[in-house]
Amino acid sequence: xxxxxxxxxxxxxxxxxxxxxxxxxxxxxxxxxxxxxxxxxxxxxxxxxxxxxxxxxxxxxxxxxxxxxxxxxxxxxxxxxxxxxxxxxxxxxxxxxxxxxxxxxxxxxxxxxxxxxxxxxxxxxxxxxxxxxxxxxxxxxxxxxxxxxxxxxxxxxxxxxxxxxxxxxxxxxxxxxxxxxxxxxxxxxxxxxxxxxxxxxxxxxxxxxxxxxxxxxxxxxxxxxxxxxxxxxxxxxxxxxxxxxxxxxxxxxxxxxxxxxxxxxxxxxxxxxxxxxxxxxxxxxxxxxxxxxxxxxxxxxxxxxxxxxxxxxxxxxxxxxxxxxxxxxxxxxxxxxxxxxxxxxxxxxxxxxxxxxxxxxxxxxxxxxxxxxxxxxxxxxxxxxxxxxxxxxxxxxxxxxxxxxxxxxxxxxxxxxxxxxxxxxxxxxxxxxxxxxxxxxxxxxxxxxxxxxxxxxxxxxxxxxxxxxxxxxxxxxxxxxxxxxxxxxxxxxxxxxxxxxxxxxxxxxxxxxxxxxxxxxxxxxxxxxxxxxxxxxxxxxxxxxxxxxxxxxxxxxxxxxxxxxxxxxxxxxxxxxxxxxxxxxxxxxxxxxxxxxxxxxxxxxxxxxxxxxxxx
Ligand code: F6R
Numbered sequence: 001x002x003x004x005x006x007x008x009x010x011x012x013x014x015x016x017x018x019x020x021x022x023x024x025x026x027x028x029x030x031x032x033x034x035x036x037x038x039x040x041x042x043x044x045x046x047x048x049x050x051x052x053x054x055x056x057x058x059x060x061x062x063x064x065x066x067x068x069x070x071x072x073x074x075x076x077x078x079x080x081x082x083x084x085x086x087x088x089x090x091x092x093x094x095x096x097x098x099x100x101x102x103x104x105x106x107x108x109x110x111x112x113x114x115x116x117x118x119x120x121x122x123x124x125x126x127x128x129x130x131x132x133x134x135x136x137x138x139x140x141x142x143x144x145x146x147x148x149x150x151x152x153x154x155x156x157x158x159x160x161x162x163x164x165x166x167x168x169x170x171x172x173x174x175x176x177x178x179x180x181x182x183x184x185x186x187x188x189x190x191x192x193x194x195x196x197x198x199x200x201x202x203x204x205x206x207x208x209x210x211x212x213x214x215x216x217x218x219x220x221x222x223x224x225x226x227x228x229x230x231x232x233x234x235x236x237x238x239x240x241x242x243x244x245x246x247x248x249x250x251x252x253x254x255x256x257x258x259x260x261x262x263x264x265x266x267x268x269x270x271x272x273x274x275x276x277x278x279x280x281x282x283x284x285x286x287x288x289x290x291x292x293x294x295x296x297x298x299x300x301x302x303x304x305x306x307x308x309x310x311x312x313x314x315x316x317x318x319x320x321x322x323x324x325x326x327x328x329x330x331x332x333x334x335x336x337x338x339x340x341x342x343x344x345x346x347x348x349x350x351x352x353x354x355x356x357x358x359x360x361x362x363x364x365x366x367x368x369x370x371x372x373x374x375x376x377x378x379x380x381x382x383x384x385x386x387x388x389x390x391x392x393x394x395x396x397x398x399x400x401x402x403x404x405x406x407x408x409x410x411x412x413x414x415x416x417x418x419x420x421x422x423x424x425x426x427x428x429x430x431x432x433x434x435x436x437x438x439x440x441x442x443x444x445x446x447x448x449x450x451x452x453x454x455x456x457x458x459x460x461x462x463x464x465x466x467x468x469x470x471x472x473x474x475x476x477x478x479x480x481x482x483x484x485x486x487x488x489x490x491x492x493x494x495x496x497x498x499x500x501x502x503x504x505x506x507x508x509x510x511x512x513x514x515x516x517x518x519x520x521x522x523x524x525x526x527x528x529x530x531x532x533x534x535x536x537x538x539x540x541x542x543x544x545x546x547x548x549x550x551x552x553x554x555x556x557x558x559x560x561x562x563x564x565x566x567x568x569x570x571x572x573x574x575x576x577x578x579x580x581x582x583x584x585x586x587x588x589x590x591x592x593x594x595x596x597x598x599x600x601x602x603x604x605x606x607x608x609x610x611x612x613x614x615x616x
Contacts, residue, residue, distance in 0.1 A: 001614040002087075002101035003027035003073040004182070005199045006163040006173040008218050009190020013037075013069030018055065020192070020199030021071045023247055025051050026255075026400050026604065026611040027101075027195060028075025031086035034058075035097035035165060038066030042097055042167040046072075046086035050605075068171055070163045070193075072099035075610035078107070079124030089128040091135035092120055095167040098134060100127035101195060102180040103615050105158035130156070134164055145169040146217035146224065149176050153215065153228045159357060159614065163193055173218040176228075177210055180614050181355045183381055184208035184216060184223055184235075191218045195612075197381065198398055202244040209236045209381035238381060247398045254603040256401035256493075260589050261452060264445035266406040267582065269395035270413040271441055281434055283421050286390045288346075288372050293425045296346040299326040300371070302334050302362045303350040304613070306404040306488060307411060311350050312481035313581050314415030320578065321423040331358035332616070335365035345371040348418065352399055352407035353612040354382025361616060363388060376414045378407050392418060401604045402611045403492055405589050408485065409448070412582055416441060440575070444582050447573040451586045454571065458587045461552065461568050462594035465519055471496060472513065472520045472549075473588075474503040474540065476533045479523035482581045486521055486588030492606050493596035503540040516548035521591075523584050524555040524562055526577050534561070541565045554584055 003024025007016040013036050021032055032054040033046025043063045047053040051073060072087035079085035088097035104110070107126035110133065114121065119132045133152045134145075141147035145166050153162075159179035165172070175182050175193045185192035185200035185207055192200035193216065197207050210216060210225065211234030217224045225233030252258035276282035299318055301311035311328045318326040329339070331349075341347065347366040351359050354377040363384055366373050375388035378396050385391035394410035420437055423429030465471070471490055475483035484500035491498045501510050503522065514520070522541050527534040538561050545551050545565050553566035556574050563569065572583040596603050 001028055001075045001610045001612055002195070003199070004070070004099050004101055004161055004163050004193070004195045006070040006175060006193035006218060007190070008068045008171055008173050008220055009187065010067060010220070011190065012065050013067050014058070014063055014065070016203070017069050017071035019202065020194055021051055021073045023198040024195055025073050026402055028073050028610040029605050030076040030081030031074045031083070032072065033086045033088050033099070034063070034069060034071040035088040035090070036063055036066035036069035037165050037167060037170060038064045040167055040170060042090065042094055042165065044088055044090060044097055046083060046088065048081050048083050048086060068165060068173060070097065070099055070165055070173060077103055077615055078126045085123045085125050087127060089123060089125065089131045091131045093135065096131050096135045096138070096164060098127060098131040098162060098164045100130060101161040101614060102159035104129065104156050104160055106156065110155070130162055134166070138166060138168070143168060145172055145174045146215055146226070147230070149174045150215050150226065150228050150230055153178070153213070161195065171219055175216045175218070176214065178213050179357070179360070179383070181382060181612070182210055184210065184218070186223060189220055191220070191223050193218060197240050198247045198400070201240060201247060205240040205243065207238055207240055207381060209238060209386065211235055240380070242397055247400060254401065254593070256403055256405060256593050256603050259399055259401055259406045260586070260593065262397065263406045263409050263586065264449045264452070266396040266410045267413055267448060268445040270410040272395070274417060275438060279435065280431065281417065281421050281424050281438065283392055283417060285392055286374060286421065288374065288390045290425045292372060293346070293422060295344055296324060297344045299324055299346045299348060300339070300341065300366070301326065301328045301348045301350065302331045302359060302366070304331050304356050304358050306408050306485060307350040307352060309481040309485040309488070310408055310411035310415060312484070313412055313478050314348070314419065316478050317416055317419040317578050318422065321419045322426055322428050324422065331356065331362040334362040341366055341369040341371040343370045347371045347373045348376060349373060349384055349388065350376045350411050350415070351384050352378045352404055352411070354379040354384040355612050355614050357614050357616045360384055374418065376411055376418070378410065402606055402609050403489055403592070408585065409582055413441060416579070440579060444575070444579060447575060447583050448586060450573050451583050455587065455590045458570055458590050459594040462591045463598045465595060466598040468519055469497060470518060471498045472510070472518065473498065473500040473523070474506065474520060474537070475500070475523035476503045476537050477525050478578060478581050479525050479584060482523045482584045482588070483521070485585055486591070489589055489592035490595065492609060493592045493601060493603060494599055495601065495607065503537050506540060506544070511543065511547070514544050514547040514549050518549050519552055520544050520549040521552045521554065521588070524553060524559065526556055526574070526580060527559050527561065528577070538562060538565065554587055
């Protein structure tokens, strides 16, 4: 939420910053702004709306060239998305510029205090107080911007990433972080700060992950990191294992289309190297000792949104393969209901970004209660894996479109792996059973590919439903979370009323929604395995069809029982029951994406949303 870039080096800071903001626009697109230091003078421009508004303004009225600068793309929290509330915020003398991601919880008190001391604050944002505090602290700190930042940070409550420049501190950019992401990029004679490595990946792949409550000072020749008290910093240097091309659209109209198409590879990459020389499943990053895993008596999985749907599916696999009770919880609800956790609880957090504030806070709460936490995450260098006891990385590569697709499929793979690993460690699964599932998983990239190859009728169907006002999604067993995911995708992309239900719940109320012509998508479980469920859902399809619903049925190849009741039939390959979400979700992603496109929506940047939700 909000994207931040800082640069110091030999290039035009404006060019570097704008390019970085373009790659971070997925984090928020309510406004954009830049500030550049040029010959001891601070110049700035900022505009409401997308980055292109700012770029247009800068074409009409260019800023002087400077080699130190910062920029911001905003997802509004305090104050409407106007020019005045856009970042950067400057002090009254126009010397300090600050950009911010997060929420400063004590800003009202600080604002009142500043007003009393004669400061005039021009915006409704919480950020502006930092600008004024920094301006006040600069001289008393010996004109050392990093020291001024440390002093200011000690007064702030809440979550924040801050980046600042000062006209009287040439060639210096200072950043600070608490609970919000900030990564350093180290180049030759130039250094970068950003919310995400994507912003500087075209310049360097050498990154530094900052610990909690750190201040970083960037100069051309180096980077200095300290804690808020000025003591030694905590950080980890790492090499980013993907390059700029991974964050490009690559000929696709939208990142979402590219990311849907990348799913077979993402699934394959997440499975890579998981079998050791002894033929056993090895999850190298899972540093929780086997003995601890053997003593676990409950698993709790915590996540938000799409990641929560992955968690729901994981529950089926974990309970079936390990016989350990598994609870699934929305992160935003978790810590507020006093959950029962202890040393024998294994908590799994699932997050693409590793920065979602609700999940991060839930993870911290779980650790405070003594539970061991395993984070399933897609973003190296992010906060959740750093703070967890163990991590399992998904290898989806950068996901830029706001709507999650390939991250979801890889989260499922990671969940299956964790479930199998628990089964292996606790002896509830034989070695050959595990090998069999791993082989089935290894076949999934090809199956996903097959689904992708047959999507034209789904796109056509989506276009034909452009004027529908509502779509329902039904599923049973692991198809239920898939239905929820289908509905979520449609809501966020097509801005349509969409709801997912467990098909068995229909008769307990939602069936009253069915009326003539209402499109209802039904995810049908495999007729093999749990065939009772299959038969029940076929009855459910008949029930809704009898009441006028237009049935869109997603069913396995060869499932003939559904044919008479399907107005539209979408075929998916035959898969093991528990793995079906890996193929059944794909048509729903394509459906939502195409419907949104038909409605003329911006698929990669749906309204009101941001990819990384760093506020609670
Ligand atoms: C939906 C979507 C969101 C995220 C949710 C959690 O397409 O992308 O619902 O899944 O905000 O984000 P992460 O996984 O980064 O914690």
